[in-house]
Amino acid sequence: xxxxxxxxxxxxxxxxxxxxxxxxxxxxxxxxxxxxxxxxxxxxxxxxxxxxxxxxxxxxxxxxxxxxxxxxxxxxxxxxxxxxxxxxxxxxxxxxxxxxxxxxxxxxxxxxxxxxxxxxxxxxxxxxxxxxxxxxxxxxxxxxxxxxxxxxxxxxxxxxxxxxxxxxxxxxxxxxxxxxxxxxxxxxxxxxxxxxxxxxxxxxxxxxxxxxxxxxxxxxxxxxxxxxxxxxxxxxxxxxxxxxxxxx
Amino acid sequence: xxxxxxxxxxxxxxxxxxxxxxxxxxxxxxxxxxxxxxxxxxxxxxxxxxxxxxxxxxxxxxxxxxxxxxxxxxxxxxxxxxxxxxxxxxxxxxxxxxxxxxxxxxxxxxxxxxxxxxxxxxxxxxxxxxxxxxxxxxxxxxxxxxxxxxxxxxxxxxxxxxxxxxxxxxxxxxxxxxxxxxxxxxxxxxxxxxxxxxxxxxxxxxxxxxxxxxxxxxxxxxxxxxxxxxxxxxxxxxxxxxxxxxxxxxxxxxxxxxxxxxxxxxxxxxxxxxxxxxxxxxxxxxxxxxxxxxxxxxxxxxxxxxxxxxxxx
Numbered sequence: 001x002x003x004x005x006x007x008x009x010x011x012x013x014x015x016x017x018x019x020x021x022x023x024x025x026x027x028x029x030x031x032x033x034x035x036x037x038x039x040x041x042x043x044x045x046x047x048x049x050x051x052x053x054x055x056x057x058x059x060x061x062x063x064x065x066x067x068x069x070x071x072x073x074x075x076x077x078x079x080x081x082x083x084x085x086x087x088x089x090x091x092x093x094x095x096x097x098x099x100x101x102x103x104x105x106x107x108x109x110x111x112x113x114x115x116x117x118x119x120x121x122x123x124x125x126x127x128x129x130x131x132x133x134x135x136x137x138x139x140x141x142x143x144x145x146x147x148x149x150x151x152x153x154x155x156x157x158x159x160x161x162x163x164x165x166x167x168x169x170x171x172x173x174x175x176x177x178x179x180x181x182x183x184x185x186x187x188x189x190x191x192x193x194x195x196x197x198x199x200x201x202x203x204x205x206x207x208x209x210x211x212x213x214x215x216x217x218x219x220x221x222x223x224x225x226x227x228x229x230x231x232x233x234x235x236x237x238x239x240x241x242x243x244x245x246x247x248x
Numbered sequence: 249x250x251x252x253x254x255x256x257x258x259x260x261x262x263x264x265x266x267x268x269x270x271x272x273x274x275x276x277x278x279x280x281x282x283x284x285x286x287x288x289x290x291x292x293x294x295x296x297x298x299x300x301x302x303x304x305x306x307x308x309x310x311x312x313x314x315x316x317x318x319x320x321x322x323x324x325x326x327x328x329x330x331x332x333x334x335x336x337x338x339x340x341x342x343x344x345x346x347x348x349x350x351x352x353x354x355x356x357x358x359x360x361x362x363x364x365x366x367x368x369x370x371x372x373x374x375x376x377x378x379x380x381x382x383x384x385x386x387x388x389x390x391x392x393x394x395x396x397x398x399x400x401x402x403x404x405x406x407x408x409x410x411x412x413x414x415x416x417x418x419x420x421x422x423x424x425x426x427x428x429x430x431x432x433x434x435x436x437x438x439x440x441x442x443x444x445x446x447x448x449x450x451x452x453x454x455x456x457x458x459x460x461x462x463x464x465x466x467x468x469x470x471x472x473x474x475x476x477x478x479x480x481x482x483x484x485x486x487x488x489x490x491x492x493x494x495x496x497x498x499x500x501x502x503x504x505x506x507x508x509x510x511x512x513x514x515x516x517x518x519x520x521x522x523x524x525x526x527x528x529x530x531x532x533x534x535x536x537x538x539x540x541x542x543x544x545x546x547x548x549x550x551x552x553x554x555x556x557x558x559x560x561x
Contacts, residue, residue, distance in 0.1 A: 002320050003351050006347070006350040006351055007351075009350075010336075010347055014336065014338065017338040017339075018338050092334045093330060093332060093333070093334030094334045094335065094336060096300055096330060096334075097330065097333065097334055097335070097395075098351070099300070100298050100299070100300055100323060100326070100328045101323055101348060101351040101352060102320045102321075102323045102324045102351060102352060102353070103320075103323075103351055104318075104320070105318075244317065244318070247295070247300070247301045248295070248300045248301070
């Protein structure tokens with residue numbers, strides 16, 4: 001892993017200087033704020049006869065909406081900031097400029113994953129804090145440890161998706177093509193997770209497990225954790241394998 | 249000592265041979281000009297020698313290291329400037345140089361000193377803190393040279409370092425390259441003959457993926473010297489061109505301007521014939537001869553002759 005620390009430092013700087021960190025954090029924060037506020041103020045924006053028909057919203061309604069927004073719109077934001085991570089660098093020539101230095105191609109890929117993962121995790125942590133604060137204040141007590149577990153599982157889910165996006169980004173030189181491939185792969189993963197026999201072993205199970213934990217004791221899904229970690233390792237290896245054979 | 253050696257280096261893209269059995273040897277400390285028309289295989293050669301692409305066949309050594317795409321020790325010893333250097337536009341010039349220095353594992357104190365030294369050398373001190381995104385093409389090229397020198401490479405690869413520059417930028421870059429003489433081996437690919445002629449000691453000419461010739465420039469000139477004559481007259485001598493063109497021992501006749509003066513440049517197929525007959529033709533033309541010279545051909549003459557004919561000389 002020659003040059004890994006230098007490349008990670010550069011990736012982190014890039015996340016700050018290109019405002020990617022602020023953009024993703026802003027979007028995630030919006031979801032963290034909007035979800036509890038929407039449920040709290042919804043009765044004030046609809047006619048009284050409709051209010052009477054509405055159920056009393058609970059913490060779980062907020063959490064489900066928040067998680068849905070993060071895993072759909074949040075994921076789109078993450079795809080947008082990361083789809084060109086390798087593809088664009090190969091296309092514009094910066095990858096060649098860096099990789100003709102004493103740097104391993106594996107370090108180049110791992111540094112990308114670390115940089116993008118940290119951006120996503122920081123955004124997720126801040127969104128989680130805000131959502132926890134608003135939900136507790138507006139809807140009553142939220143199990144803090146369960147909320148933390150939800151975010152750890154969400155974090156792992158996002159990192160897994162980032163590894164898939166990086167693999168797609170290493171396969172093609174066009175960032176839009178890479179983004180499209182990644183979107184198809186992630187949607188494909190979501191569809192596969194709906195199959196009863198397989199669903200418990202897919203990374204998407206992390207999200208549902210986390211949500212269930214906030215509601216109360218839930219059956220564990222450690223296999224989904226293991227599979228996600230496996231997907232990350234396999235995607236990193238394949239990205240390295242592909243990049244090793246690509247002409248720069 | 250050899251700084252670069254290639255043995256049968258070949259690169260195929262499908263059925264197309266971008267490089268076809270290149271055998272080449274570059275002496276340590278020389279500035280080697282790798283000449284060829286566009287698409288001849290120059291960039292492919294540079295990318296092969298820097299380990300950015302892998303050969304289909306053949307082997308090569310640079311600074312005593314065999315070329316392999318994963319060779320970290322090779323990359324510690326070389327510097328590389330691509331044809332169109334790309335940078336992280338959000339970085340400043342100094343930041344990029346420091347980043348490259350860190351990639352080479354230089355101590356932080358040396359990085360700072362080296363950055364100052366190189367920024368001064370490429371005349372970017374005043375713009376060192378500016379974002380690279382705002383740099384002109386010439387400034388990017390100069391920064392590209394600076395980054396390729398940060399590790400004091402044993403062998404420096406420059407791929408068309410002047411092709412995108414205006415005359416002023418080109419002069420600046422060539423003068424930087426000239427200053428590197430004796431400090432390291434420079435392998436410079438170019439299709440601009442005058443640039444190569446100005447800074448290089450040795451040239452290799454490549455055409456359609458094959459090396460046509462490799463020789464010191466002076467030796468090359470001497471080898472092709474006997475066949476080019478230059479004639480200058482006081483009067484207009486353009487009518488003489490068609491007369492000369494008709495002769496069987498003449499390969500090419502053209503009117504060129506040298507320091508603003510019209511000169512007839514004649515390339516002979518048969519020098520003996522030319523030596524015998526040309527003075528007689530001049531005498532019978534009735535024109536006033538100002539200069540009659542058997543000249544050294546320019547690199548361009550040699551290049552056109554070799555690449556144009558496409559054969560080994």
